[in-house]
């Protein structure tokens with residue numbers, strides 16, 4: 015299918031895939047601070063603002079797109095249609111630009127106006143700017159991995175599922191700010207000699223490793239931040255939808271992230287995703 019496909023979901027996915035190569039190239043020279051803050055109070059990098067504008071222009075003008083919303087802007091852009099509603103984190107983990115480490119682009123395509131619960135997602139995915147650029151996309155209950163070259167998608171794996179034996183774990187937030195129950199859970203994960211620590215400071219890089227090797231990623235509730243750090247519409251829901259489509263589980267600590275009702279576009283959510291048995295055990299420990 016092409017970027018002019020009449021299916022708006024496919025058209026949004028194809029447009030993000032085409033834009034990814036350009037975004038990657040545009041990072042050069044845009045690593046400085048933008049002297050602005052995003053709606054969550056984080057200092058923006060020039061590349062955050064630029065990638066957001068590029069995706070806003072392209073995605074909001076696609077036929078069938080009702081809204082474009084992003085982690086980098088307070089207001090929703092009205093696309094003028096009423097079929098799908100797109101939420102984007104244009105550059106997830108952009109603080110990694112300074113050290114030239116991995117980062118990503120995350121997207122969720124909802125069938126309800128934003129803010130919407132994850133149960134209203136019809137597709138989600140991410141671009142990973144690693145040594146090569148890849149796209150991982152969930153739709154209709156299946157996950158597909160692509161390599162991107164010059165905007166073209168080449169399938170590298172269909173029906174992607176989490177490996178059965180968990181290998182990697184990564185947990186965000188300052189350790190002194192973790193709740194005691196979460197700390198107890200981390201000790202249990204670390205005590206298994208099969209498990210290895212992997213934390214890179216960009217959620218997409220860390221979740222992509224969990225999808226590749228099996229395991230768990232979490233940015234939990236913290237003593238000084240009861241809702242954690244990650245944003246429900248732009249990060250939590252799209253990641254949860256994809257990990258669940260790949261046979262894993264998501265949780266805010268007690269239920270699937272996809273069941274969390276949003277109250278505001280920029281709501282945060284404690285995020286835990288990974289192999290089902292690890293998330294089940296987490297919920298038992300936090301209970």
Ligand code: F6P
Nearest residue numbers: 106107108186187215216217218
């Ligand atoms: O969007 C926020 C983000 O950059 C995530 O990609 C990442 O998981 C997290 O923040 C890293 O936060 P910290 O710097 O607290 O480890």
